[in-house]
Amino acid sequence: MFWLRQLLKESYHALRTPRSREFMRLLWRYGDRPRHQLTDVSFGNYRLRVPDTMSFLFQHQEIFADEYYHFQSDDLQPVILDCGANVGMSVLYFKELFPQARITAFEAEAEIADLLKNNLETNGINDVTVIAKAVWVHADGVLFGSEASDSSSIFSENSAKQLVPSVRLRDVIMAEKRIDFLKIDIEGAEIEVLEDCRESLAHVQNLFVEFHSYIDHPQSLASVVRVFEENGFRYFIDTNQHRKRPFVNHRYRGNDSMDLQLNIFGYRP
Template identity: 40%
Template sequence: MTAPASQLKKLAIKFRNLIYWLINYQLYPGMYFREIYRVRTFHGQTPGIGRFQGKPFHFTDGLGFLGCIKELFKEECYFFESKNEAPYIIDCGAYIGLSVYYFKTLFPNASVLAFEADPATFEVLSKNIAGQQLSKVEVFNKAVWDKETELTFFAGNSMSGSLVVDALNKQNPIKVKTARLKDFLNRPIDFLKLDIEGAEVEVLRDIRNDLTQVERIFFEYHSIAGKDQALGELLEILTQAGFRYYIQEAKNYAKRPFMGLAKEGYDLQLNIFAMR
């Protein structure tokens, strides 16, 4: 390769890398180039601290941290408006607390109940709530369920821990305490978030008669391979409670569905938004 050709190739690579980072920079508002690159080097369940909006946040894995920033602060999937200046929000599956921070950014006077089942993730969540000095936030190291008890919890990784399925086949079960969500629906709720990795079916069945207290709700629906699907039942629960819903595909598990669905773990995952 001649010298000019070699120089052109190097320039092309630099230009491609620049475009890549410009695109990624737009995906993570509130973070600098160098910080995005640094956080991406934390692979797997490697804890660390990242700077977002000029503030330090603890995380359990770098890609999960960046993914939450993109989802919450770029896409603003949970954005809502309220006439209530101090809304009451219940965040089930609060992960490391970025969703709580987002809600408190939207509504500084909001009261937030945050549930996180995984003990290691809960420790990080607690650090971030304290570090950001978020007031009127109550955190619980419990999984939400249809009764108070103690259940096996598949830790998986920090974003996919579940009471109902070992989605990543990590074979890493632990015991966790549960809280009955129904017991917390005794007052008007402006926003209820259920990101509880498959437990939404049992929980929604249990709270169906209490949803009149809820103004808007988000939940992820997980279809577990080989088990009866409950999507129709859950949508009927929403309809009977007076909600109108909107559905997005959360993850594509089958690019060619007629050639077969997943044989283990989840075979369908949807984001469901319901409002009055």
């Protein structure tokens, strides 16, 4: 009954865990909400205010249903650097995984950083350090364009870019003796930041990078992967895009500014 297994495979994966079933309920509840509107959402015991329900749904699927950030540690208080924490979904997951984790969360966009702080407070999390600065290669600030969801970046086509405060990630990394999980989801800035950090990652145990390729900019995937290899990580590359007819379909989900997004998972063997 191979054909039947194939037919039912997607339905099975969509419903096989409590969190997968929760995601399906969230799709039903919030899937038709207008985009880019401030909305109060809830799941499980969590209550959040989000700037875009579609982004919230994607985050729930990746972080809670598919558990992209699940990792193991013998330390009950692992050190986690969350670069690009957005409204706090990843922080909630990390705190669920390791309640005593020492987390520093970075968020470049001031309005989103305020939502992050309020969401953590609403959910009773008061031991996370939130830094409302862009992760970058120096501390002199960086031009940043707001997109009102989870795609604000240095490559934004928004003409009203603003200089936002920045922090040099390399300095933050070097200030720690051990980093159990380093998450870098900074909408295109990961290429320059990783290059700046390439000689400072020896004490990082798990490294997640969301790679973005912007149209009319060099892709530079090879340089990102080289950083993983030079620092002794085994890595796995995945995408939720699965683009059909890629020789003629050159856009990432119809995106007018980005043509590729990859998730790169690095871990110590």
